[in-house]
Amino acid sequence: MKLSVVGCGYVGLVSGACLASLGNEVVCVDIDKRKIALLKKGKMPIYEPGLGDLVRENVRRRRLFFTSDLKRAVRKSDVIFIAVGTPPRPNGGADLSFVENVARTIAEEMNSFKIIVEKSTVPVETGEWIQKTVERYAKKGAKFEVASNPEFLREGTAVKDFMHPDRVILGVESKKAEEALRQIYRPLKVPIVATDIRSAEIIKHASNSFLAMKISFINAISNLCDAAKADVGQVALGVGLDRRIGPAFLNAGIGFGGFCFPKDLAAFIHLSEKLGYDFELLRAVEKINQNQKAVFLKKIDQAIWNVGSKTIGVLGLSFKPDTDDMRFAPSIEIIEALQAQGARVRAFDPHAMPKAGEIFKNVVFCKDSYSACRGSDCLVILTEWDEFKKLDLKKVKKLLNQPVIVDGRNIYRPEEVRALGFRYFSMGRS
Numbered sequence: 562m563k564l565s566v567v568g569c570g571y572v573g574l575v576s577g578a579c580l581a582s583l584g585n586e587v588v589c590v591d592i593d594k595r596k597i598a599l600l601k602k603g604k605m606p607i608y609e610p611g612l613g614d615l616v617r618e619n620v621r622r623r624r625l626f627f628t629s630d631l632k633r634a635v636r637k638s639d640v641i642f643i644a645v646g647t648p649p650r651p652n653g654g655a656d657l658s659f660v661e662n663v664a665r666t667i668a669e670e671m672n673s674f675k676i677i678v679e680k681s682t683v684p685v686e687t688g689e690w691i692q693k694t695v696e697r698y699a700k701k702g703a704k705f706e707v708a709s710n711p712e713f714l715r716e717g718t719a720v721k722d723f724m725h726p727d728r729v730i731l732g733v734e735s736k737k738a739e740e741a742l743r744q745i746y747r748p749l750k751v752p753i754v755a756t757d758i759r760s761a762e763i764i765k766h767a768s769n770s771f772l773a774m775k776i777s778f779i780n781a782i783s784n785l786c787d788a789a790k791a792d793v794g795q796v797a798l799g800v801g802l803d804r805r806i807g808p809a810f811l812n813a814g815i816g817f818g819g820f821c822f823p824k825d826l827a828a829f830i831h832l833s834e835k836l837g838y839d840f841e842l843l844r845a846v847e848k849i850n851q852n853q854k855a856v857f858l859k860k861i862d863q864a865i866w867n868v869g870s871k872t873i874g875v876l877g878l879s880f881k882p883d884t885d886d887m888r889f890a891p892s893i894e895i896i897e898a899l900q901a902q903g904a905r906v907r908a909f910d911p912h913a914m915p916k917a918g919e920i921f922k923n924v925v926f927c928k929d930s931y932s933a934c935r936g937s938d939c940l941v942i943l944t945e946w947d948e949f950k951k952l953d954l955k956k957v958k959k960l961l962n963q964p965v966i967v968d969g970r971n972i973y974r975p976e977e978v979r980a981l982g983f984r985y986f987s988m989g990r991s
């Protein structure tokens with residue numbers, strides 16, 4: 562089948578490369594000509610493990626192509642996936658103008674039956690808006706169908722997530738569209754759930770909100786554990802073994818970030834309000850998440866006192882490990898709050914420093930973890946990169962001005978670090 566994927570961001574690029582490796586001919590489209598030029602040279606605009614090899618392999622096999630010519634891509638494809646950005650507006654709602662523009666171009670260029678699939682995370686009713694937009698701009702008698710196929714991939718494990726999803730959701734209005742999309746996903750051999758378009762749209766919002774709720778839940782428990790002198794790691798283990806709850810997404814920390822959870826949660830709350838329902842539960846999820854950063858800053862203050870006169874060594878800047886993505890990373894607010902109090906910050910991140918350099922002012926970016934420790938009054942952990950777990954802590958102790966670690970991701974065992982002579986503070990483990 563001939564496919565095109567519009568938008569070469571995380572979702573679009575990964576989906577395009579993976580759909581090509583399933584045997585389809587795929588054209589990936591982006592209006593950013595620089596991005597397309599980079600991709601044509603086999604270079605990736607984002608850091609995502611395994612993606613570069615997958616893209617180059619499929620380009621070599623002549624199944625994956627890149628262009629900034631959307632019109633031509635539309636004319637040549639049977640199925641068009643829309644994976645453009647849906648950035649947040651100031652009121653929390655999603656900005657759907659990119660989706661609308663793409664829908665309009667598709668309508669104007671359609672020359673045969675097309676299935677137009679929304680893959681970006683969009684509010685319920687977007688499918689209908691795409692339908693109306695295409696109807697408005699299409700030539701008389703043009704045949705098309707709109708479908709929704711939300712994507713659940715995570716950054717850092719995106720290729721694996723796409724190729725081995727727990728399920729594929731198809732929001733469709735006809736057997737014809739359902740069968741065409743089933744055919745694309747059949748090689749994955751995973752459960753395929755076909756629903757109506759609105760339900761598919763809500764499945765994506767509900768899944769992300771539920772996961773965000775799990776994180777805020779364990780963070781609330783972690784604050785309680787701090788107060789009760791219990792251990793949130795042990796509590797999460799005991800709770801997570803109940804199969805109805807499950808062990809995933811129960812890591813306490815400084816809260817969730819990234820471009821999906823905060824944005825999608827705000828969009829779902831906004832959408833619920835529009836539909837006349839006050840989703841109080843999700844507002845609490847947001848509030849707990851925001852508060853975690855304050856809880857963490859307080860721990861730093863308790864650990865070293867008068868933060869303003871101190872140097873803080875920071876390990877980890879990206880919103881989670883194995884990505885260079887800095888969007889809505891908790892590190893931004895935390896570092897800016899430390900600097901506002903007058904603290905000097907030395908930081909290291911294995912991949913996110915180029916992007917972090919565009920955000921932070923006056924942060925000293927270091928060549929490795931040990932260099933971030935040198936001369937610092939306290940070591941602060943903001944992202945749980947694997948290499949931080951394997952540091953030589955004896956060496957760390959020698960480099961720090963004082964042996965103090967404030968760990969926002971609970972990567973060390975308290976008793977082990979303390980046995981080395983550190984004062985160690987973590988989340989929900991006194």
Ligand code: UDX
Binds near residue numbers: 717812815818880
């Ligand atoms: C998420 C969803 O998982 C994915 O299905 C959706 O398509 C996009 O949004 P992603 O943003 O890549 O993916 O990251 P994810 O791995 O889900 O982590 C999100 C945030 O939650 C990170 O900031 C992470 O540090 C935090 N988190 C996750 C916790 O604080 N504790 C946990 O137990 C799990």
